[in-house]
Amino acid sequence: MFKGNSTEKTLWLEDRKVYYTIKKSHRAKHLKLQLSLESGLEVIVPFNTRLSFKQIENFIFEKQRWILRNVQKLEQLLKQARSFKDSIPFLGEEIPVKVKESNRKTARAFLCSEFLEVRIPSGKKKLIGKAIKEFYKKQAREIIYKIAGRKARQMNVSFSKISIRSQKTRWGSCSVRSTLSFNWRLLAAPRSVLEYIVVHELAHLKHRNHSKKFWLFVKKFCPDYKEQEKWLHKNKHLLKARTSFD
Numbered sequence: 419m420f421k422g423n424s425t426e427k428t429l430w431l432e433d434r435k436v437y438y439t440i441k442k443s444h445r446a447k448h449l450k451l452q453l454s455l456e457s458g459l460e461v462i463v464p465f466n467t468r469l470s471f472k473q474i475e476n477f478i479f480e481k482q483r484w485i486l487r488n489v490q491k492l493e494q495l496l497k498q499a500r501s502f503k504d505s506i507p508f509l510g511e512e513i514p515v516k517v518k519e520s521n522r523k524t525a526r527a528f529l530c531s532e533f534l535e536v537r538i539p540s541g542k543k544k545l546i547g548k549a550i551k552e553f554y555k556k557q558a559r560e561i562i563y564k565i566a567g568r569k570a571r572q573m574n575v576s577f578s579k580i581s582i583r584s585q586k587t588r589w590g591s592c593s594v595r596s597t598l599s600f601n602w603r604l605l606a607a608p609r610s611v612l613e614y615i616v617v618h619e620l621a622h623l624k625h626r627n628h629s630k631k632f633w634l635f636v637k638k639f640c641p642d643y644k645e646q647e648k649w650l651h652k653n654k655h656l657l658k659a660r661t662s663f664d
């Protein structure tokens with residue numbers, strides 16, 4: 419009988435070894451599968467359901483076609499995520515990366531007309547990722563500051579400071595002292611998504627909750643905010659994977 423809250427297991431589907439985690443959930447109503455870049459394959463078991471491993475395995479076998487198809491998709495996504503040396507996502511566009519070795523001691527990335535040029539000290543390929551991350555952060559400071567300034571005027575709110583962070587799970591936040599924080603990874607999303615997050619945090623300067631009034635205020639300045647939320651929800655793992663340069 420499966421007792422703990424989270425257990426890791428493996429099994430073979432066709433000729434493939436598949437890793438999965440069994441997780442108990444208070445929210446789940448039915449036994450279900452979940453697949454993500456961060457957690458891989460998970461079998462979600464409703465909290466008060468008693469199931470044997472055999473029953474869980476049978477459930478997985480029933481769904482094996484779905485699993486194999488999606489595990490493959492996920493692997494492609496991961497491969498894409500690792501290929502940041504070829505191109506990076508930037509405000510909804512895919513920008514090719516060109517690496518040049520130089521005599522400089524430090525690495526630097528900057529935008530040329532149609533590509534991102536990364537200059538690295540000769541032989542120091544490891545610095546490419548670091549330079550790209552710095553590029554994103556610098557762009558985030560400039561672009562988010564501009565958007566926030568413009569939107570704040572429209573919304574008639576004022577903030578004291580903006581900080582750019584590398585949070586793993588949050589896109590933005592608004593402190594009681596009216597400091598806004600944004601995740602530089604948002605620069606890898608389309609501009610409309612970035613603008614929505616800025617409007618969302620600015621709206622918290624007026625409504626410090628997620629009340630109906632808050633959402634009406636957001637909607638006034640970002641009428642399609644639901645689309646942007648949906649995009650973020652759907653692409654959050656990809657966004658994180660594609661902005662992981664370590």
Ligand SMILES: [Zn+2]
Pocket residue numbers: 618622627628
């Ligand atoms: Zn919020």
